Amino acid sequence: LDEQGPEAQPLDATRRAIPAFSLARQLMAELASLDKDFHRIMASINDRETPLAPAVRILNRKLAVLSQSNLVTHCHLDERDIQQISLSQGGMAARTADDWPIDSAVRIQLILLPDYLVLSTNAKVLTSDAALDGFVTRFEFQDMSAEDQDLLSRHILRVQQWQLRENR
Numbered sequence: 001l002d003e004q005g006p007e008a009q010p011l012d013a014t015r016r017a018i019p020a021f022s023l024a025r026q027l028m029a030e031l032a033s034l035d036k037d038f039h040r041i042m043a044s045i046n047d048r049e050t051p052l053a054p055a056v057r058i059l060n061r062k063l064a065v066l067s068q069s070n071l072v073t074h075c076h077l078d079e080r081d082i083q084q085i086s087l088s089q090g091g092m093a094a095r096t097a098d099d100w101p102i103d104s105a106v107r108i109q110l111i112l113l114p115d116y117l118v119l120s121t122n123a124k125v126l127t128s129d130a131a132l133d134g135f136v137t138r139f140e141f142q143d144m145s146a147e148d149q150d151l152l153s154r155h156i157l158r159v160q161q162w163q164l165r166e167n168r
Contacts, residue, residue: 028118031067032151035060067116082113089153091123091140100125100137108139114162117155119148 038060045053086093092108100106104125111118123139144152 028067028116029147029151031064032117035064087112087152087156087159089149089156091126091138093136093138095131095134096128096137097134099130099135100128102127105142106139108141112155115155115158117151119144119152121145121148 042053042057042060083095102125106123106125107120108123109118109120121144122142124142126138126140128135128137
């Protein structure tokens with residue numbers, strides 16, 4: 001797996017629903033929508049025109065950090081649960097503890113870092129290959145909503161931009 005790829009909750013946790021995951025997903029989607037609106041408005045405000053613009057940006061960042069902290073607390077996330085995954089618009093590959101049967105239908109719940117994007121989608125197991133620490137399982141996303149596809153596309157683009165900057 002790509003060691004610099006996005007991170008997510010482990011797939012083994014999908015066999016038991018993450019508490020409050022559905023609510024967390026809804027709230028983080030609403031925050032993402034509000035943040036998009038915020039950035040559109042702030043783009044039209046020149047920092048030299050108003051000294052409040054930097055303060056408003058700082059307050060927005062504080063709210064983002066608080067919402068991420070709240071997500072970590074309410075979904076009972078632990079650093080040990082974070083792993084590297086290989087992610088694309090159509091699916092993903094990740095380390096799993098179990099050998100998943102090919103063509104199995106699964107529900108995948110992801111919290112993608114670093115922006116704490118919460119996604120929940122159906123998937124089909126494409127392959128499950130033995131690895132040193134379990135298995136590498138590849139999934140194809142099924143029936144992902146248009147909104148989630150858009151959020152996933154933006155997340156992948158942000159991670160790729162970050163990786164390009166890091167490699168310079």
